Amino acid sequence: MVAATPLTVTTAVKQEFGFRVSDFRRFRSTAMLATIWGFSLAAIIPLLFVFYFVTSKGVGGLNWDFFTALPAPVGQEGGGMANAIWGSLMIVGMAACIGVPVGVLTGVFLSEFGEGKFAATLRFTVDLMTSVPSIILGLFIYTILVVPMNGFSAYAGAVALAVIMFPIVAKTTEEVLKLIPDHIREAGLALGIPRWKVIISIVLKGSVGPVATGVILAVARVMGETAPLLFTAFGNSFWSESPSQPTATLPVAIYQYAISPFKQWHEQAWAGALVLVMIVFFANLITRVIMRGSGVKRSR
Amino acid sequence: MQVKTSKASKTTTAANSLESDNSESKTILTIRDLNAYFGDFHAVKNVNMDVDANEVVALIGPSGCGKSTYIRTLNRLHEEIDGATVSGEVVLNGENIYAGHADPVSIRTKVGMVFQKPNPFPSMTIFDNVVAGLKLAGIRKRSVLEETVERCLKQAALWDEVKDKLKEPGMSLSGGQQQRLCIARTLAVNPPVVLMDEPTSALDPISTSKIEELITELKTQVTVIIVTHNMQQASRISDRTAFFYLGELIEYDETKQIFMDPKEDRTERYISGRFG
Ligand SMILES: Nc1ncnc2c1ncn2[C@@H]1O[C@H](COP(=O)(O)OP(=O)(O)O)[C@@H](O)[C@H]1O
Ligand SMILES: [Mg+2]
Numbered sequence: 001m002v003a004a005t006p007l008t009v010t011t012a013v014k015q016e017f018g019f020r021v022s023d024f025r026r027f028r029s030t031a032m033l034a035t036i037w038g039f040s041l042a043a044i045i046p047l048l049f050v051f052y053f054v055t056s057k058g059v060g061g062l063n064w065d066f067f068t069a070l071p072a073p074v075g076q077e078g079g080g081m082a083n084a085i086w087g088s089l090m091i092v093g094m095a096a097c098i099g100v101p102v103g104v105l106t107g108v109f110l111s112e113f114g115e116g117k118f119a120a121t122l123r124f125t126v127d128l129m130t131s132v133p134s135i136i137l138g139l140f141i142y143t144i145l146v147v148p149m150n151g152f153s154a155y156a157g158a159v160a161l162a163v164i165m166f167p168i169v170a171k172t173t174e175e176v177l178k179l180i181p182d183h184i185r186e187a188g189l190a191l192g193i194p195r196w197k198v199i200i201s202i203v204l205k206g207s208v209g210p211v212a213t214g215v216i217l218a219v220a221r222v223m224g225e226t227a228p229l230l231f232t233a234f235g236n237s238f239w240s241e242s243p244s245q246p247t248a249t250l251p252v253a254i255y256q257y258a259i260s261p262f263k264q265w266h267e268q269a270w271a272g273a274l275v276l277v278m279i280v281f282f283a284n285l286i287t288r289v290i291m292r293g294s295g296v297k298r299s300r
Numbered sequence: 301m302q303v304k305t306s307k308a309s310k311t312t313t314a315a316n317s318l319e320s321d322n323s324e325s326k327t328i329l330t331i332r333d334l335n336a337y338f339g340d341f342h343a344v345k346n347v348n349m350d351v352d353a354n355e356v357v358a359l360i361g362p363s364g365c366g367k368s369t370y371i372r373t374l375n376r377l378h379e380e381i382d383g384a385t386v387s388g389e390v391v392l393n394g395e396n397i398y399a400g401h402a403d404p405v406s407i408r409t410k411v412g413m414v415f416q417k418p419n420p421f422p423s424m425t426i427f428d429n430v431v432a433g434l435k436l437a438g439i440r441k442r443s444v445l446e447e448t449v450e451r452c453l454k455q456a457a458l459w460d461e462v463k464d465k466l467k468e469p470g471m472s473l474s475g476g477q478q479q480r481l482c483i484a485r486t487l488a489v490n491p492p493v494v495l496m497d498e499p500t501s502a503l504d505p506i507s508t509s510k511i512e513e514l515i516t517e518l519k520t521q522v523t524v525i526i527v528t529h530n531m532q533q534a535s536r537i538s539d540r541t542a543f544f545y546l547g548e549l550i551e552y553d554e555t556k557q558i559f560m561d562p563k564e565d566r567t568e569r570y571i572s573g574r575f576g
Contacts (some may be wrong), residue, residue, distance in 0.1 A: 115382060180422065187419045187482070190377055191433035191489055192409030201436055206422035 051277070058274030061267040066275075071237050071253075074262060081272050083239050084253035087154065089279075091233055091249055092223055094158035099165030099222075100215055104204075106166070107173020107211075112199050114174070123174075129167040137163050138228030146232060154243035157233030161222040168221065172214025176207045209291050216287050220280040226251040250276050328353040328492060328523050329374070334388035336369050336378055343369045345547040347388075351540075353492070356515060356524045358534035358555065361544035362570065367527045370544065371495045374525065375411035376404040392493065409433070412491035416498040418478035420470030420485075426462050429470040429481055433489040448488050455521075456484035457514045476507025483514070487522075494518070496526040500533070512537050531571060535559050543567045 065080045072079025110123055141160040146152055180203050188198035204211070229235075234246040235256060250272055257269035329351040336344035344366045351357050359367045372378040373386050376397060390397045397407045420429045428435070430449045439445065449466065453459040458480040462473070470481055479499060486494055496515075500508040515524055515537050528534050534541050535555055542552040543564070551564045562568045 181419075183415055183417055183419045184421065186377060186380070187413075187415060187421070187485075188432075189380060190375060190408055190413035190415075191436075191485065192405055192407075193433065193436045194405050197436050202421050202424075202432070206424070208423070 054270065054273050054277050057267075058270040058272075061271030062274065066268075066271055070239070071268075074265075077264070079268070081248075081250065081253055081268065081275070083236060084248040084250045084272065085275060087233065087236070087240070087247040088223065088250040088276075090243070091154050091157045091229070091247065092161060092219060094154070094243070095161035095165055095222060096215075096219060098158065099162035099218065100169055102162070103166040103169025103215075103218070104173050104211065106170035108177065108199060108204065110170065110174040111177035112203070126167045126170050129163075130171060133227075134160075134164055134225055135227035135231075138231040141228065142231040149244070151244075152232060152234035152246040154233050154240065154245070154247040157229050157247065157249065158243075160228040160232045161225060164222050164225060164228065165218040168218040169214055172217070173207075173211050176210040176214065177203055179210075180206055212287055212291060216284055219283060223280050223283075224251055224276060226255050230255075250279075325352045325355075327351070328393060330389070330391040331374075332389040332391070334370070334373060334390065335386065336366070336373050337385045338369075338381070339383040343547055344373065347549045349542065349549060349552055351493075351523060351525065353523055354519050354521075355539040356519055356526065356537055358538035358541045359525065359527045359544060360529070360531065360534050360541060360570070361550075363529075365544045366547040367544050368497050371413075371497060371525055371527060374493070374495055375408050375413055377408070377413065379404070409437075409489045410491050411493045411495060412486035412489065414479070414482050414486055414494065414496040414499045417502055418475055418482055420473070420478050420481050422471060424470055425467050426470050426473070426481060427466040430484045430488050432485060437489075449484075452484040452487045453481075455487050455514070455518065456480040457510055457517075458484060474507075476503050476510065479503060479507065479511060480514070483511070487518075491522065493523045493525065496524060498527050498529060501529060508533075531559075543570060545570070 065078055066082075067080060067085065068082050069078065069080035070083055071081065106122065106126065110119060110126070113119060114123065138160050141156055141163065145156040145159060149156065184206070185198055185203060188202045189195065193201075229249050229252050233249055233252070235252045236246045236248040240247040254269045254272040254276070257265040257272065260266070327350050329349075331347055331349040331351075334344060334347040335342065347370060359371065361367055369378060374390055374397075376386075378384050378386055386398065388398070392407070392410060396402065397404075397411075421432055424432065427445075427449055430452050431439075431445045434445065434448060450459065450463075453462060458477060461477060462468075462481075470478065473481060479502075483494075483499075500511050503511070512533060515526065518524060526538070538555045540553065541555045541558040543550045543558065543562075543566070545566055551558065551562060551567045553563070558567060559571060562571065
């Protein structure tokens with residue numbers, strides 16, 4: 001950041017160069033600060049607009065039915081997205097159960113034992129996976145799960161989302177653990193603590209906050225994924241009988257409703273979008289509150 | 301090279317036989333033909349040294365002469381670095397810590413270490429920092445943990461300053477307090493030997509003198525091997541001093557002897573500030 005010039009230095013400069021230099025510096029400092037503020041605002045504005053539009057357009061379609069009822073047939077009033085809301089929560093929950101542990105363990109491996117050839121290959125793979133378009137991952141899961149299982153299912157959807165989550169979680173975990181200096185690990189070893197315990201109880205525990213932030217980001221990201229779910233969980237206008245059946249999800253339902261020609265359905269799509277944004281927002285908020293409550297400081 | 305080393309070990313033997321008249325002193329550490337490497341680089345060369353129980357040994361010598369590497373062989377921390385190896389013997393209370401069956405992890409509970417930079421565990425409270433070693437070894441009994449925290453913080457001369465804020469993060473303390481916290485943490489696992497690698501070089505003079513005082517008090521319970529760049533510190537707190545140069549132990553003798561009348565020309569030149 002642009003720091004304020006200490007008083008003594010300013011005075012010295014004034015004495016040596018007269019007032020012009022210090023005036024110029026003050027101007028430059030103010031200009032820089034204004035630029036930084038300007039760009040920060042520019043970054044926030046689109047987000048505020050998204051919030052505004054989604055809320056203003058979606059709030060009209062929200063009512064009790066929206067959370068409890070199945071979609072109404074075309075032409076009929078009312079109906080809700082209960083099956084899609086529940087389907088999304090279930091699929092993302094299952095995806096997190098697979099993607100988070102695998103991602104955290106991979107991140108730990110890369111940070112703590114990341115020297116050899118194998119680790120270098122793994123790191124490259126993880127980097128590559130973060131940049132593979134999610135629609136391609138969806139097609140991949142379609143080929144290896146949906147086709148052999150003879151049908152779309154929540155399971156296939158969960159695996160597709162887990163594959164998207166895992167590299168994000170792995171990457172943030174690695175980056176965050178690398179910030180813990182080596183002499184902290186040595187202090188643990190020097191107490192006669194085995195290395196694996198040092199890693200879990202000192203290194204990983206000391207980074208719970210930032211790792212959790214990475215996990216939330218990954219959850220938020222897959223919560224809104226649509227393309228891979230089209231090929232895996234597919235969608236359903238009714239409750240699915242089991243996770244091995246095609247299952248409705250919020251993003252897919254929003255997509256289907258939004259491209260339909262019916263005005264009522266458009267309203268439902270906006271309401272669905274608002275619910276999706278709210279779920280992500282509250283997931284973020286709750287995790288942060290829990291972090292603060294447990295006394296885990298994000299500093300290191 | 302060989303001649304100098306054997307001379308050094310002769311001095312050691314002489315010092316030992318002098319002290320063996322005194323019935324209280326007992327050798328706790330015997331180091332024989334110790335070499336340490338980083339890959340091909342020979343960082344510590346054929347060191348022989350005996351350390352008595354309850355004495356303070358100071359290691360001095362110019363930067364890069366292998367002092368840190370040497371003490372890190374005494375708790376088997378050196379080998380944790382990729383490509384780092386050790387040869388020779390370190391006998392602690394009659395047991396060679398480099399014997400084939402020896403377990404480096406349990407050795408480190410007997411030889412504790414305090415580092416140059418204070419390094420409390422992040423996001424652990426003061427309390428948890430002190431008992432980290434015990435807790436991770438499975439000791440959960442509240443009364444034992446509480447008793448240990450009080451005893452060790454008192455030994456580390458930190459109790460009065462932190463007794464009302466044991467639940468605050470260890471990182472919230474000042475540098476000097478953090479270093480005493482690290483000393484308390486080391487003492488909590490009851491090691492008979494404590495290694496200190498320039499423990500005061502990152503601290504202000506007041507914190508430094510507090511730590512020097514507490515080292516002198518700790519002598520009744522533990523043996524301390526301390527690396528220092530500060531000659532006054534070495535002469536104030538140590539019983540014996542070892543001078544290292546280019547990976548070799550040049551001279552090891554009573555601290556008075558080293559500072560008043562060193563046998564080696566290189567020791568004399570280093571102490572009088574003419575090189576290093
Ligand atoms: N991790 C390492 N890898 C390779 N060489 C090292 C490493 N650490 C230290 N050395 C080398 O070993 C020698 C001894 O270093 P060190 O024991 O740290 O010296 P001192 O503590 O006396 O200043 C130096 O020449 C140093 O460059
Ligand atoms: Mg050193």
